[in-house]
Amino acid sequence: MSKSGKFAKLPGFRDFPPEDLALRNHVFAAWRRVSRRYGFVEYDGPPLEELDLYTAKSGDEIVDQLYQFSDKGDRRVALRPEMTPSLARILAIRSRSMPKPIRWFSIPQLFRYERQQRGRLREHFQWNVDLVGEGGVASDAEVLAVALEGLRELGLGSKDVRARVSHRALLASILQATGVSSEQMPAVFGVIDRIEREPPERIAERLRSGDEAGLDEATTKKILGLFQEPGLDSVEEAFAEHESVVTCVATMRDYLRILDELGFSPFVEFDLTIVRGLAYYTGIVFEIFDRTGEFRAICGGGRYDHLLEHVGGDPLPAVGFGMGDVVLSELLKERSLSPVYAPEVDYFIVSIGEAQEGLARRVASAQRGLGRSVIYGLGNQSVKKQFSAAAAAGAASVIVLGPDEVEQGRAVVRDMKSGEERQVALEDLLDASRVQVGAGIDRSTSERVGGV
Ligand code: HAM
Numbered sequence: 001m002s003k004s005g006k007f008a009k010l011p012g013f014r015d016f017p018p019e020d021l022a023l024r025n026h027v028f029a030a031w032r033r034v035s036r037r038y039g040f041v042e043y044d045g046p047p048l049e050e051l052d053l054y055t056a057k058s059g060d061e062i063v064d065q066l067y068q069f070s071d072k073g074d075r076r077v078a079l080r081p082e083m084t085p086s087l088a089r090i091l092a093i094r095s096r097s098m099p100k101p102i103r104w105f106s107i108p109q110l111f112r113y114e115r116q117q118r119g120r121l122r123e124h125f126q127w128n129v130d131l132v133g134e135g136g137v138a139s140d141a142e143v144l145a146v147a148l149e150g151l152r153e154l155g156l157g158s159k160d161v162r163a164r165v166s167h168r169a170l171l172a173s174i175l176q177a178t179g180v181s182s183e184q185m186p187a188v189f190g191v192i193d194r195i196e197r198e199p200p201e202r203i204a205e206r207l208r209s210g211d212e213a214g215l216d217e218a219t220t221k222k223i224l225g226l227f228q229e230p231g232l233d234s235v236e237e238a239f240a241e242h243e244s245v246v247t248c249v250a251t252m253r254d255y256l257r258i259l260d261e262l263g264f265s266p267f268v269e270f271d272l273t274i275v276r277g278l279a280y281y282t283g284i285v286f287e288i289f290d291r292t293g294e295f296r297a298i299c300g301g302g303r304y305d306h307l308l309e310h311v312g313g314d315p316l317p318a319v320g321f322g323m324g325d326v327v328l329s330e331l332l333k334e335r336s337l338s339p340v341y342a343p344e345v346d347y348f349i350v351s352i353g354e355a356q357e358g359l360a361r362r363v364a365s366a367q368r369g370l371g372r373s374v375i376y377g378l379g380n381q382s383v384k385k386q387f388s389a390a391a392a393a394g395a396a397s398v399i400v401l402g403p404d405e406v407e408q409g410r411a412v413v414r415d416m417k418s419g420e421e422r423q424v425a426l427e428d429l430l431d432a433s434r435v436q437v438g439a440g441i442d443r444s445t446s447e448r449v450g451g452v
Pocket of ligand 1: 081082084112119120121123124126297299301320321323325326
């Protein structure tokens with residue numbers, strides 16, 4: 001609690017007042033539509049898992065960021081920092097009886113104790129799409145297509161975002177051919193992951209340093225040279241003698257061809273510096289960024305063919321991605337692609353005089369029974385105040401219950417946009433089975449962004 005006696009939210013956590021929740025719901029709705037369009041079904045898991053699920057395979061960086069503690073039963077537990085280990089755990093139990101490939105998606109809230117920086121918080125929602133049980137490159141391409149379609153659905157095209165794709169086994173083969181030993185490999189991967197974020201001298205230092213990669217001068221130079229001209233053609237040319245490089249290049253070409261057939265090639269670029277921080281990836285990997293380079297990664301994913309067996313399941317190939325809501329929401333706001341939030345309600349009932357209040361509640365009840373959204377003043381308010389409340393609530397129409405009209409068995413319905421007024425029989429307003437009052441108010445409540 002602060003000195004003023006008010007509680008603040010924890011750093012890196014967000015509140016979602018209605019205008020922010022509207023954007024979140026807009027993003028989730030697009031993600032769900034696209035998932036279904038590609039045949040993926042939704043699942044979820046628990047937000048708290050056994051700590052060992054993450055320490056086993058996620059990699060050091062994410063393990064350092066865990067929210068972990070002992071529960072009252074002395075179990076070491078952690079809030080989920082990512083969904084993939086939970087998915088592997090769930091499928092380790094169920095996958096045998098399931099038809100393959102398994103196409104599952106989820107939108108979990110995840111928790112990582114991150115250093116505070118733009119686009120990285122301590123909680124975020126992440127769209128996870130995973131395809132399990134199919135090892136061919138067509139499934140890698142299908143999964144990247146889902147991610148890109150998710151962005152396109154929200155209005156972001158190939159001029160706004162790009163997918164940088166690489167292949168871990170290709171990079172490993174190249175490094176091996178350059179003289180990197182298998183012991184040095186993880187450290188070299190770690191340094192390559194930093195190429196974009198650090199100056200070349202610092203990268204060279206890391207490659208040479210005995211505490212990191214520990215490479216000799218000649219190998220360091222060769223590796224740095226690789227990233228001067230990192231295109232697929234130059235890689236193929238330089239390593240034409242190395243069979244494993246040639247095989248991986250051929251896989252990469254198939255992948256790019258399929259993405260072209262699916263209509264996504266304007267989004268996709270081969271980029272050997274993409275290695276991904278998580279330890280379990282085994283093949284093609286990718287990250288999606290905005291074209292200006294202003295933001296952190298929007299999405300990351302790839303193939304992880306051994307994770308299921310590592311958590312006790314059948315060995316099943318798998319490929320998937322996670323797309324966070326934080327950077328994406330910032331980008332949508334910046335490009336004016338976020339929905340305009342406005343509350344909406346079908347009717348506001350204005351009572352002129354206390355005598356009408358009981359009737360107002362009966363009309364509200366009948367109309368709500370018809371599926372309309374209806375509100376009315378809950379305190380004894382002036383007519384002027386009730387009209388301002390109706391405007392603030394975004395009422396499409398106002399039903400005015402004035403003593404004279406009510407006595408004649410009628411009410412006035414005013415269309416708030418046009419100002420047009422008409423008289424409606426109270427009998428119709430109260431008989432839920434008969435009425436269709438006012439035109440244009442038959443909107444489905446669930447389709448709206450706002451609402452009361
Ligand atoms: P990741 O690269 O750690 O991958 O996260 C994926 C995306 O989640 C990132 O590109 C970013 O948009 C978002 N994200 C990650 N951490 C944060 C954070 N602290 N604050 C805001 N957004 C964040 C994974 O988590 C893999 N499990 C994805 C995956 C699924 N791979 C295969 N299947």
